[in-house]
Amino acid sequence: MASGYEIQVYVLFTLSGLDGIAENRYVLFSLTALSLCYDLILLCNFTVIFSIASDKGLHEPMYIFLCNLCVNSLYGTAGFYPKFMYDLLSPFHVISYAGCLIQIFVIYSSALCDFSTLTVMAYDRYVAICRPLEYHSEMTSQKVIKCILFSWLAPFFCIAVVVLLLSRLTLCGSKIGKLYCETWAVAKLACYSTMVNNVVGQVVTGIYFGHAVLIFCSYLKLIQTCRKSKEGRYRFMQTCVPHLLALSNVTVALLFDVFYSRYGSSSLSQGIRNFLALEFLLIPPILNPLIYGLQLTKIRKRVMKLYYSCCGAKPFQQINLYK
Numbered sequence: 001m002a003s004g005y006e007i008q009v010y011v012l013f014t015l016s017g018l019d020g021i022a023e024n025r026y027v028l029f030s031l032t033a034l035s036l037c038y039d040l041i042l043l044c045n046f047t048v049i050f051s052i053a054s055d056k057g058l059h060e061p062m063y064i065f066l067c068n069l070c071v072n073s074l075y076g077t078a079g080f081y082p083k084f085m086y087d088l089l090s091p092f093h094v095i096s097y098a099g100c101l102i103q104i105f106v107i108y109s110s111a112l113c114d115f116s117t118l119t120v121m122a123y124d125r126y127v128a129i130c131r132p133l134e135y136h137s138e139m140t141s142q143k144v145i146k147c148i149l150f151s152w153l154a155p156f157f158c159i160a161v162v163v164l165l166l167s168r169l170t171l172c173g174s175k176i177g178k179l180y181c182e183t184w185a186v187a188k189l190a191c192y193s194t195m196v197n198n199v200v201g202q203v204v205t206g207i208y209f210g211h212a213v214l215i216f217c218s219y220l221k222l223i224q225t226c227r228k229s230k231e232g233r234y235r236f237m238q239t240c241v242p243h244l245l246a247l248s249n250v251t252v253a254l255l256f257d258v259f260y261s262r263y264g265s266s267s268l269s270q271g272i273r274n275f276l277a278l279e280f281l282l283i284p285p286i287l288n289p290l291i292y293g294l295q296l297t298k299i300r301k302r303v304m305k306l307y308y309s310c311c312g313a314k315p316f317q318q319i320n321l322y323k
Contacts (some may be wrong), residue, residue, distance in 0.1 A: 009158065011096065011097050012094045012095070012096055012097070013094065013095050013096075013097065013174050013175070013176050013181065013186075013257070014093065014094055014172065014174055014175045014176065015087065015093040015094065015095060015176055015178065015179060015180065015181075034035070037081065037282060038077065038081040038085070039284055041073065041074075041081075041285045041286055042074070042287040043075050044070075044286060044290055044293070045070040045073050045074050045285065045289050046070075046074075046293065046305075047069075047289070047293070047303055048067070048070045048289040048293055048303075049070050049071060050297065050306070051065050051299060051302040051303050051306060052064070052066065052067045052299070052302075054302075054306075055298075055302050057298065058298060058299070058302065061124050061139045061144050061147075062121070062124055062125070062128070062239065063296075063298070063299070064144055064148070065117060065120055065121045065124060065144075065147070065148070065151075066121070066292050066296075066299075068117055068148050068151060069114065069118070069121075069246070069288060070115045070288070070289055071154075072110055072113045072114060072117060073110075073114075073153075073284070073285035073288060073289070074285075075106065075110050075113075076106065076107055076109075076110025076111065076113075076114075076281070076285065077107070077110075077281060077285050079102075079103050079105075079106030079107045079110065080103070080106075080107055080179075080180050080281050081281075083095065083099075083103065083180070084179060084180065085117065087179075091227075095181060095320060099181075100176075100181035100186065101163050101166065101167055102179070103160070103181045104162075104163055104166070104181050104182065104183055104186070105159050105160065105163050107180065107181075107182075107281070108155075108159050108162070108183065109156050109158075109160075110155075111154045111155075111161040111250075111280060112154070112155035112158060112159065112204075112208060112253055113151055113152055113155040113252075114250045114284065115155075115208050115211050115212075115250060115251075116133060116150060116151035116152075116154055116155055116209075116211065117151040118215065118243065118246060118247050118250060119151075119211040119214055119215055120147040120148075120150065120151050121214075121243055121322070122214070122215040122218045122219065122243065122247075123147075123214075123218060124139060124147075125218070125239060125240050125243060126218040126222060127139060127223060128239075129222055129225055129226060129232065129235055129240075130221055130225045132299065135219070147234060151227050152225060156209075158204045158207065159204075161204075162183055162197070162200060162201065164198065165196060165200055166183060166186055166187065167196045169186075169187065169189075169190040169191075169194065169197070170190065170191045170192065171186075171189045171190060171191065172190070172191040173189040175188070175189075176189075179278065180281075183197075183201070193311050212251070215247065219240070219244070222236065222240060226240075238295070238296070238297070241295065242291045242292050242295040242296060245287075246284070246287070246288045248292055249283060249284050249287050249291070250280075250284045250288075254280050256279045256280060260267055263276065
């Protein structure tokens, strides 16, 4: 058991994810900062957000929820990328105790917010396709606001409990073997049993497994309804397929992170371990706006209209594009 004095020593955590690849720091930084990662995330998500916000024709529940998904991507990646890019150019990869807990809160509340938002979007599609006559009376402005609050407050509460329990642990180490602070990595530094933390983690997992069950049930009903008509199948392909792709994208990314954190082998090369750790911070924030931007006609047209307006394109060029 660590003494009170020893506990005070661990005011900084060492992030060892970049150990052994220091010679590639500047290459990794240029790739991350210039185009392949953070800039692309910012560009894609801000484009979708601005397209929806600037067009009153897109102020509908489905597009508002999509806008919320993009805002959440910006929020979550802001908890990782600025610190990561700083570490790439720094000889010391450390983070304060408070900074570590804040990073855990931001990254994992964002991950759960993705799932909550996708659950709300599944409910919206269910009402729109299975109960079309009730859609406008069901999805009112007040209901949309409640859904958005749910998608943020539920993850915030769950992760706040997790972080509070982490902050109460007595730690006997300060080395985190990842590129960022992560709940399981910090819990492994505890001097004694973390059973309470594990139970709470399983409860949170169970809550979001319930989200997955709700989505699954809604899609069973959607498929049954849509297969009955050609118009229904078209609507399913147009609005539900992007949602399923985004859901699969987020789910696979989170599973990667969970299984890697708990069962990842130290025999893997550091580069592979870093990719597995970064997958849910890299892939969903880029692919989600691209999936929706390419598939949803209104979003695609609005984005292209903004692009041609910025480039000074002539009106007939836009008309030909949309034929």
